[in-house]
């Protein structure tokens with residue numbers, strides 16, 4: 001059985017949970033088995049996870065699961081996996097997943113693939129999972145050699161589709177230990193979708209000349225409902241916050257649309273963004289290396305092009 | 320305070336990744352190597368800052384072959400006190416690496432074990448969490464802030480769209496991300512001193528492979544770029560909607 005950890009984001013099941021379940025279901029189909037979802041703590045709407053492919057939803061309730069603690073979550077998930085006889089465990093490759101994938105693998109002495117971007121295949125007799133390596137400069141086909149396997153799924157890797165109906169929700173009796181960490185502050189900005197999950201991204205580079213000019217980026221992002229990003233020197237100069245820095249030493253993203261304005265397209269920048277589905281580059285230098293990695297290009301001054309593009313998007317949305 | 324910083328070796332960031340003709344390996348001809356930036360810029364530098372403020376020792380640890388020694392020496396030049404290399408002939412998967420680190424660190428009373436948030440080669444972000452599990456330590460991944468007062472650590476970690484502040488008693492393991500510290504360039508004196516600092520080579524323990532990379536692929540090449548005139552943004556929007564189908 002494939003057991004998927006369905007994470008509730010601020011108390012709600014959103015895209016992160018739906019993606020892992022769709023992935024878990026497709027993995028279960030490859031193996032000829034069922035996909036079950038695991039929910040930790042209380043969140044409304046767990047039965048609705050059935051729509052994405054979970055045959056059953058298991059829930060562990062405990063006051064110890066209220067704040068996130070990697071060790072506690074790891075015990076909860078591994079105990080559930082053992083009770084249910086799961087052979088594949090899937091978690092999202094987000095901030096939660098990055099804290100637990102390794103712990104799960106170590107606790108179960110299981111082979112793991114962190115940041116997978118494709119559904120596993122049986123290839124040459126081996127359970128094989130593909131993941132980006134070298135920050136997206138290549139992909140590795142990883143064979144998992146153990147009976148139990150742990151996979152974390154990179155965001156935006158699989159289209160979410162709804163098929164079935166609601167699934168039964170059953171309580172699972174697991175007593176996770178008390179956490180040794182204490183969350184004393186948790187703050188999440190409301191508004192734009194967080195960068196790693198964003199489907200549309202508008203990004204600015206040194207060509208913007210200074211932080212006071214970012215309105216042209218923000219306006220386009222607002223018109224599209226996109227998230228903003230930037231190149232490394234922009235974050236290093238504190239023009240923009242560090243979490244917006246994309247590239248090999250920043251966040252690696254794979255949105256449907258990446259619009260880059262005033263970014264030259266250095267190899268370290270491309271590494272983190274070149275798996276975006278569609279790339280639009282706006283640069284006044286026709287020889288900017290980024291054009292070689294772009295689907296669509298506009299050679300021109302971004303201070304002129306971006307407002308025009310924003311108007312065109314508004315016009316299209318207004319129709 | 321006793322600090323352990325685990326570092327790995329990665330291809331330099333401008334490296335164009337090439338595959339061997341059968342696609343089963345990375346062609347390493349001409350590849351230059353560096354210390355993984357997250358390990359060097361954030362984990363190591365923050366460890367040094369904590370030592371400078373409160374006293375103690377900073378040990379760097381690498382699991383790898385003798386070829387890795389120059390990268391380890393760089394860590395000593397930046398300011399680590401001593402280094403350990405767990406000797407393996409070839410680099411293996413995350414669980415193997417984590418097992419080696421855990422076996423070395425077990426019983427040695429490190430207050431903090433620091434990692435970079437991921438390597439820029441395998442992008443796993445797993446080794447730190449694995450070591451923490453093997454040693455039964457609390458773990459905080461993607462940490463962007465770390466303060467230590469006595470045995471109380473306050474760690475800020477990156478989460479989607481925000482951050483979270485966590486209190487925990489040492490010993491702990493954590494992985495460091497951008498925001499934790501600023502890169503330090505080793506000076507001449509550091510480089511000279513690094514030559515005389517101890518680099519102990521330790522035997523690896525046996526541990527079976529749990530994964531194996533069977534082959535690699537390169538991303539599909541983009542076709543040639545479609546250029547749109549700056550005064551025709553309606554056309555770009557049309558293409559994004561009708562052709563690319565992304566809006």
Ligand SMILES: Cc1cc2nc3c(=O)[nH]c(=O)nc-3n(C[C@H](O)[C@H](O)[C@H](O)COP(=O)(O)OP(=O)(O)OC[C@H]3O[C@@H](n4cnc5c(N)ncnc54)[C@H](O)[C@@H]3O)c2cc1C
Nearest residue numbers: 205206207231232247248249262263264266268269284302
């Ligand atoms: C170890 C290492 C790691 C790195 N990691 C990263 C990383 O993760 N991410 C990253 O982004 N970089 C990274 N870099 C830096 C990278 O090498 C480049 O220096 C950086 O990406 C350049 O940023 P940029 O494109 O914004 O600026 P520039 O290279 O200065 O490019 C600015 C561009 O703006 C254009 N421009 C200027 N004015 C206008 C205008 N009015 N209209 C239109 N276009 C205009 C110019 O033609 C130019 O192409 C790394 C470097 C190193 C050494």
